[in-house]
Amino acid sequence: MTTQTAGPPEAAPRDKVMELDAAIAAHVHDGDTICPEGFGHLIPFAAAHEIIRQGRRGLTLVRMTPDLIADQLIAADCVDRLVASFFASGSAGSLHEVRRRIQHHDPRPLEVEEWTHGQMAARYSAGATGAPFLPVHSGVGSDLFEVNPMLRSVEDPYGGGRVAVVPPIRPDVTILHAQRADRLGNVQLWGITGIQPEAAYAGRRTIVTVEEIVEPEVVRSDPNRTLIPAHAVTAVVPVPRGAHPSYVQGYYQRDNAFYREWEAISKDRSRLLAWLDEWVHGVVDRAAYVQRLGEERWASVRLDPRPAAPVDYGRTPRNGGAA
Known part of the structure; x- marks a missing residue:
């Protein structure tokens, strides 16, 4: 008679929830290649501001559309090299800090590697799949x-x-924002999803900030929205309103007034540095940033509810289908 011995017990799923300052401290290091992605939508501004607060240096910033997040990280001297496509400020003006660095080497040069959008998307796909x-x-x-x-x-x-x-993009850290996740790191997002799933799989480490943490039952109730599963996520961080001034489908609109204001702010470098002092270094975290913006500003980007139609996924009857 053969006796079978049980194998080692399976490890319990790991809770991946962290505070933003701890996640950045643990997973973003000087000299890293970082990919804060989000195509106009779900841009991880809160995470970028924490990188600035923690004074990271020598970063390579990879992003399909540099946008304001690049202007801010570069002005804070976090970034030495930019890999990107479509250099624009969300259709609201120029990225003047980027232009100063490239055109005038002011206050110092910025190394730039330029691709098309299609090429960047293919590079993320190659990184995600391990293709050479x-x-x-x-x-x-x-x-x-x-x-x-x-x-x-x-x-x-x-x-x-x-x-x-x-060639593939294989960043040290991919940084994303999304609507929600459970504590295990199963991330759900909807609206314009861009290249986020591929960027998550391409990253050696992936940090996802979310509007809210939900119970696993919520995630399981709508599995097709889980575009980034837990095994691709290193840390999940609750950061309500963490994508402002970009938008989060179903939570708040893009702050178009902010994008228009940024043109004048970034054009004057002393004014840009003063903005960083007030809105990044001058607040302890995202909650303080949100409070400083004020309810009137948040009311201007409020959304009315527009729920999607319910979907019936069906389930096997508990009695196995027996009559």
């Missing part, structure tokens, strides 16, 4: 090959001529 490179049509025939030596071309093995290829 991916072919893309984006950029073929352009002068990007002259300004970016990392962009290469190879012969299509199926007879289609030469095709551009891009």
